[in-house]
Amino acid sequence: xxxxxxxxxxxxxxxxxxxxxxxxxxxxxxxxxxxxxxxxxxxxxxxxxxxxxxxxxxxxxxxxxxxxxxxxxxxxxxxxxxxxxxxxxxxxxxxxxxxxxxxxxxxxxxxxxxxxxxxxxxxxxxxxxxxxxxxxxxxxxxxxxxxxxxxxxxxxxxxxxxxxxxxxxxxxxxxxxxxxxxxxxxxxxxxxxxxxxxxxxxxxxxxxxxxxxxxxxxxxxxxxxxxxxxxxxxxxxxxxxxxxxxxxxxxxxxxxxxxxxxxxxxxxxxxxxxxxxxxxxxxxxxxxxxxxxxxxxxxxxxxxxxxxxxxxxxxxxxxxxxxxxxxxxxxxxxxxxxxxxxxxxxxxxxxxxxxxxxxxxxxxxxxxxxxxxxxxxxxxxxxxxxxxxxxxxxxxxxxxxxxxxxxxxxxxxxxxxxxxxxxxxxxxxxxxxxxxxxxxxxxxxxxxxxxxxxxxxxxxxxx
Amino acid sequence: xxxxxxxxxxxxxxxxxxxxxxxxxxxxxxxxxxxxxxxxxxxxxxxxxxxxxxxxxxxxxxxxxxxxxxxxxxxxxxxxxxxxxxxxxxxxxxxxxxxxxxxxxxxxxxxxxxxxxxxxxxxxxxxxxxxxxxxxxxxxxxxxxxxxxxxxxxxxxxxxxxxxxxxxxxxxxxxxxxxxxxxxxxxxxxxxxxxxxxxxxxxxxxxxxxxxxxxxxxxxxxxxxxxxxxxxxxxxxxxxxxxxxxxxxxxxxxxxxxxxxxxxxxxxxxxxxxxxxxxxxxxxxxxxxxxxxxxxxxxxxxxxxxxxxxxxxxxxxxxxxxxxxxxxxxxxxxxxxxxxxxxxxxxxxxxxxxxxxxxxxxxxxxxxxxxxxxxxxxxxxxxxxxxxxxxxxxxxxxxxxxxxxxxxxxxxxxxxxxxxxxxxxxxxxxxxxxxxxxxxxxxxxxxxxxxxxxxxxxxxxxx
Numbered sequence: 001x002x003x004x005x006x007x008x009x010x011x012x013x014x015x016x017x018x019x020x021x022x023x024x025x026x027x028x029x030x031x032x033x034x035x036x037x038x039x040x041x042x043x044x045x046x047x048x049x050x051x052x053x054x055x056x057x058x059x060x061x062x063x064x065x066x067x068x069x070x071x072x073x074x075x076x077x078x079x080x081x082x083x084x085x086x087x088x089x090x091x092x093x094x095x096x097x098x099x100x101x102x103x104x105x106x107x108x109x110x111x112x113x114x115x116x117x118x119x120x121x122x123x124x125x126x127x128x129x130x131x132x133x134x135x136x137x138x139x140x141x142x143x144x145x146x147x148x149x150x151x152x153x154x155x156x157x158x159x160x161x162x163x164x165x166x167x168x169x170x171x172x173x174x175x176x177x178x179x180x181x182x183x184x185x186x187x188x189x190x191x192x193x194x195x196x197x198x199x200x201x202x203x204x205x206x207x208x209x210x211x212x213x214x215x216x217x218x219x220x221x222x223x224x225x226x227x228x229x230x231x232x233x234x235x236x237x238x239x240x241x242x243x244x245x246x247x248x249x250x251x252x253x254x255x256x257x258x259x260x261x262x263x264x265x266x267x268x269x270x271x272x273x274x275x276x277x278x279x280x281x282x283x284x285x286x287x288x289x290x291x292x293x294x295x296x297x298x299x300x301x302x303x304x305x306x307x308x309x310x311x312x313x314x315x316x317x318x319x320x321x322x323x324x325x326x327x328x329x330x331x332x333x334x335x336x337x338x339x340x341x342x343x344x345x346x347x348x349x350x351x352x353x354x355x356x357x358x359x360x361x362x363x364x365x366x367x368x369x370x371x372x373x374x375x376x377x378x379x380x381x382x383x384x385x386x387x388x389x390x391x392x393x394x395x396x397x398x399x400x401x402x403x404x405x406x407x408x409x410x411x412x413x414x415x416x417x418x419x420x421x422x423x424x425x426x427x428x429x430x431x432x433x434x435x436x437x438x439x440x441x442x443x444x445x446x447x448x449x450x451x452x453x454x455x456x457x458x459x460x461x462x463x
Numbered sequence: 464x465x466x467x468x469x470x471x472x473x474x475x476x477x478x479x480x481x482x483x484x485x486x487x488x489x490x491x492x493x494x495x496x497x498x499x500x501x502x503x504x505x506x507x508x509x510x511x512x513x514x515x516x517x518x519x520x521x522x523x524x525x526x527x528x529x530x531x532x533x534x535x536x537x538x539x540x541x542x543x544x545x546x547x548x549x550x551x552x553x554x555x556x557x558x559x560x561x562x563x564x565x566x567x568x569x570x571x572x573x574x575x576x577x578x579x580x581x582x583x584x585x586x587x588x589x590x591x592x593x594x595x596x597x598x599x600x601x602x603x604x605x606x607x608x609x610x611x612x613x614x615x616x617x618x619x620x621x622x623x624x625x626x627x628x629x630x631x632x633x634x635x636x637x638x639x640x641x642x643x644x645x646x647x648x649x650x651x652x653x654x655x656x657x658x659x660x661x662x663x664x665x666x667x668x669x670x671x672x673x674x675x676x677x678x679x680x681x682x683x684x685x686x687x688x689x690x691x692x693x694x695x696x697x698x699x700x701x702x703x704x705x706x707x708x709x710x711x712x713x714x715x716x717x718x719x720x721x722x723x724x725x726x727x728x729x730x731x732x733x734x735x736x737x738x739x740x741x742x743x744x745x746x747x748x749x750x751x752x753x754x755x756x757x758x759x760x761x762x763x764x765x766x767x768x769x770x771x772x773x774x775x776x777x778x779x780x781x782x783x784x785x786x787x788x789x790x791x792x793x794x795x796x797x798x799x800x801x802x803x804x805x806x807x808x809x810x811x812x813x814x815x816x817x818x819x820x821x822x823x824x825x826x827x828x829x830x831x832x833x834x835x836x837x838x839x840x841x842x843x844x845x846x847x848x849x850x851x852x853x854x855x856x857x858x859x860x861x862x863x864x865x866x867x868x869x870x871x872x873x874x875x876x877x878x879x880x881x882x883x884x885x886x887x888x889x890x891x892x893x894x895x896x897x898x899x900x901x902x903x904x905x906x907x908x909x910x911x912x913x914x915x916x917x918x919x920x921x922x923x924x925x926x
Contacts, residue, residue: 002924002925003924003925004922004923004924004925005922005923005924005925006920006921006922007921007922007923008920008921008922011921081774081775081778082775082776082777082778082779083778084778085775086779097590097593098586098587098589098590098591099564099578099590099591099594101562101564101565102564102565102576102578102594103594104594107593107594113565115562115565118775119737119772119773119774119775119829120774120825120828120829120832121736121737121738121825121826121829122804122805122824122825122826122829123561123736123737123738123855124561124737125805125825126561126805127560127561127562128561128562130560130570131562131565131566131567131570146816147816148778149820149828150774150828150832152816152817152820153807153820153823153825153828154825156807156808156809156810156811156817156820156821157805157807157808157825159808159810160808160810163810182816183811183814183815183816183817186814187811187814204778205779233925234925237925238925244921244923245923246923247923247925250923265788265790266729266767273584273586274582274584274586274587275584275586281779284779284780285778285779285780288779288780288782288783288787289778289779289780289782289783291783291787292782292783292784292785292786292787293782293783293786293787294786300786300787300788300789301787301788302783302786302787302788304729304767304769304783304787304790304791306767306769307770309582310582311544311582311583311613312544312545312548312581312582313545314545314888314891314892315544315545315546315547315611315667315748315752315888316545316549316668316744316747316748316751316752317747317748317751317752318887318888318891319751319752319755319756319885319886319887319888320751320752320754320755320756320765320767320887321755321887322755322887322888322890322891323755323756323757323763323765323886323887324751324754324755324756324763324764324765324767325728325763325764325765326763327728327767328767341585342585342588342589342620344616344619344620345619345620345622345623346619347619347622347623347626348619348646348650351646351649351650352646352902352903353609353610353615353645353646354615354619354646356896356899356900356901356902357612357615357616357619357899358619360616360899361585362583362584362585362588362616362617362620363584363585365583365612365613365616365895365899366582366583366584366585368895368898368899369583369613369891369895371894371898372891372892372894372895372898373891375891375894376890376891376894377891379890380887380890392586399925403925422782423782423786424781424782424783424784424785424786424843425777425778425781425782425785427785427839427842427843428777428781428785428832428835428836428838428839428840429777429835431834431835431838431839432828432831432832432835432836433819435831435834435835436819436820436823436828436831437819438819439815439819440815457469457471458469458470458471458474459467459468459469459470459471460467460468460470460707460708460709460710460713461465461466461467461468462465462466462467462468462696462697462700462701462710462862462866
């Protein structure tokens with residue numbers, strides 16, 4: 001098997017306010033409409049994340065570059081934020097062996113460590129700079145626009161270090177940016193820095209299958225062709241307009257319906273797999289930034305995605321999911337058990353709390369806990385669905401990412417928002433840029449940064 | 464300064480549905496009632512997390528043990544889940560230098576790496592076991608009850624490895640568990656394994672200042688006395704019943720009011736600091752598991768905490784916080800800028816997108832972005848508060864943790880739930896244990912694990 005999406009626990013009478021048999025024709029019709037709207041928009045060429053064949057050339061350049069520099073670097077450091085970092089983090093966690101950066105070079109078979117600096121905290125940047133050898137490091141600077149201030153600030157700090165060390169920047173920097181525009185593209189041309197293109201029609205949070213994700217991945221030896229092949233297969237399987245045969249449409253439609261019909265506007269993604277753990281924050285950006293906005297009627301809409309991980313969060317969030325307000329759906333990601341099992345030994349036959357565990361495999365325990373949690377939620381009347389995947393490998397991860405990107409596109413049509421923009425972050429950017437002295441800022445930004453204040457601000461000092 | 468909580472952006476007219484001047488007496492009265500209820504419960508001795516002086520003896524044992532084994536271990540591996548792992552992770556991220564586990568022994572000044580295995584995923588456990596040297600490793604097994612199946616399963620796997628390697632388990636295992644009861648306590652006594660006590664009146668999610676958090680921390684050289692001194696200072700400052708002088712009461716009361724009065728039931732914690740990044744998931748457990756439950760009237764209540772990190776999540780969740788439904792509060796954690804600054808060099812004077820950054824410090828950029836985001840949210844009518852701390856050091860971290868634990872206790876009284884139990888997770892545990900063959904399970908659990916099913920289950924297969 002490859003992927004199986006089980007939505008049984010979204011249905012009436014399994015859960016209250018679930019989908020009734022009579023609702024299916026309505027939902028199928030609503031999805032068909034949304035699918036039509038997406039198709040019309042797709043015809044304008046804006047959904048570049050689907051066009052994996054058109055990007056084969058740049059993917060080949062990425063693979064060839066990675067091959068050409070193999071063995072030259074002990075450390076790859078990604079400078080990027082949001083859509084320029086979450087994909088690489090998800091790929092690292094899923095597709096490199098655990099604790100990758102704690103491994104010795106021999107334990108990594110000579111492949112580089114992968115650091116992702118996704119913030120401008122000086123402590124983190126100084127920390128990574130203090131443990132790497134610059135002559136053996138490649139910095140991958142990722143900004144689609146070439147104008148992301150956090151990433152540019154990091155780049156300037158790093159470049160100064162490289163120059164101070166007398167190193168050739170063109171051998172220690174690589175850029176991922178717009179094919180033609182922006183500061184990074186200009187600098188790359190001037191300084192012969194290798195640069196890879198994010199297609200103009202691929203937005204940041206949809207860019208993991210472009211060089212944004214594939215360059216860091218390929219540099220560490222991840223099979224990016226398998227990743228994109230899995231994504232292509234999922235795309236092909238989620239192009240149709242028949243709700244019950246389209247796993248992405250079904251996810252989107254049932255989440256949307258749960259929100260607007262059943263008041264379940266918080267959408268938890270809960271992989272029962274450490275490998276897929278960082279897929280959840282990647283999904284959070286995708287779902288939040290694509291759907292949380294002003295809709296066609298001017299209303300503030302959008303679900304709130306929540307990242308979780310099983311079995312760990314059974315000891316954190318599940319109490320709330322079980323007994324708090326019934327305002328959430330949970331989507332479980334299950335991985336079929338593989339060959340790399342660890343069996344729990346029966347070392348303590350006299351201890352009742354332990355002896356029954358003996359002989360079970362750890363993977364079995366994890367899977368039993370997934371099904372037990374789904375079962376317990378359903379008995380408590382809480383909605384969930386379960387996506388089972390054959391393995392947590394590159395092919396299936398590409399498929400999962402495409403599934404969620406396709407679902408986001410459909411959900412945009414269902415919520416009647418443009419899933420590709422993010423107008424809500426502009427004000428904060430402008431306020432920060434003005435404070436920092438950006439030359440372009442116009443006078444309507446002069447009101448300044450302060451929280452509109454009562455006088456005096458209401459504070460408590462401790463102690 | 465130490466701590467300043469600014470709640471200006473929770474107030475009318477700064478934000479719609481904010482606290483009006485006339486509301487303060489009502490809120491102060493409601494808090495006084497809640498404070499009284501907490502005081503009555505506290506008198507029964509259940510709030511052990513506050514009793515840091517009574518725990519000084521065990522803390523000294525922890526420190527002495529850490530000192531006595533200094534230099535013996537390259538790796539400390541915590542086996543624990545939920546309340547037995549989230550605290551150690553938060554302490555590691557905040558109080559050890561960045562990328563700690565990627566450092567060489569020399570870069571760590573000989574102190575051990577700290578791995579936290581908080582799941583039963585065989586891949587993660589095998590991964591860590593493959594990169595450590597057992598003769599130089601200490602496994603810290605943490606389970607308050609001594610009966611947490613995930614942790615016991617890990618323990619059995621690890622113990623088998625230790626025995627197979629011919630190692631003395633009493634030198635490679637340490638337990639943190641109940642002082643008298645449970646399987647781990649019995650095994651410790653039998654095998655002379657060092658064991659540290661979680662006081663019976665300290666629940667898992669409130670246990671970070673007990674050996675649950677302090678043992679892993681002390682083994683890595685963290686100053687646990689400073690941690691607990693900061694916590695004590697905050698506790699002393701949050702014992703009073705005057706709302707506007709009690710930062711924990713104010714946090715709890717304003718979050719509760721925002722939920723029940725203004726429909727803002729999602730409570731985001733957003734540290735603008737990589738050091739404090741993992742405080743957010745620790746808070747998520749605390750707030751979710753303590754408050755998400757059935758209240759005194761039998762209603763399903765509780766806010767949903769959400770973890771975030773700035774500036775990173777400006778490129779992920781902030782779009783939703785700005786333009787989605789006005790159903791959230793955001794609590795910013797700001798750290799005063801320290802001495803360890805990195806200044807952005809002005810290397811590209813000709814590039815408009817970069818040149819204005821030159822001369823600013825990275826820490827300044829981070830702080831400007833925090834204030835800009837808070838300002839933008841307020842202008843969009845979205846509620847927030849900001850807690851500023853003097854430094855991200857052990858003393859302040861202890862203070863922050865105590866602040867949030869005290870707030871949780873007060874919030875329990877405001878929501879009229881018992882913040883110390885977690886009855887909602889029992890069903891899932893029982894279902895899993897039954898499937899695994901636990902001997903104690905009674906016949907009413909016989910109905911099995913399956914999701915109550917339609918026949919056939921509703922699934923989509925891809926491709």
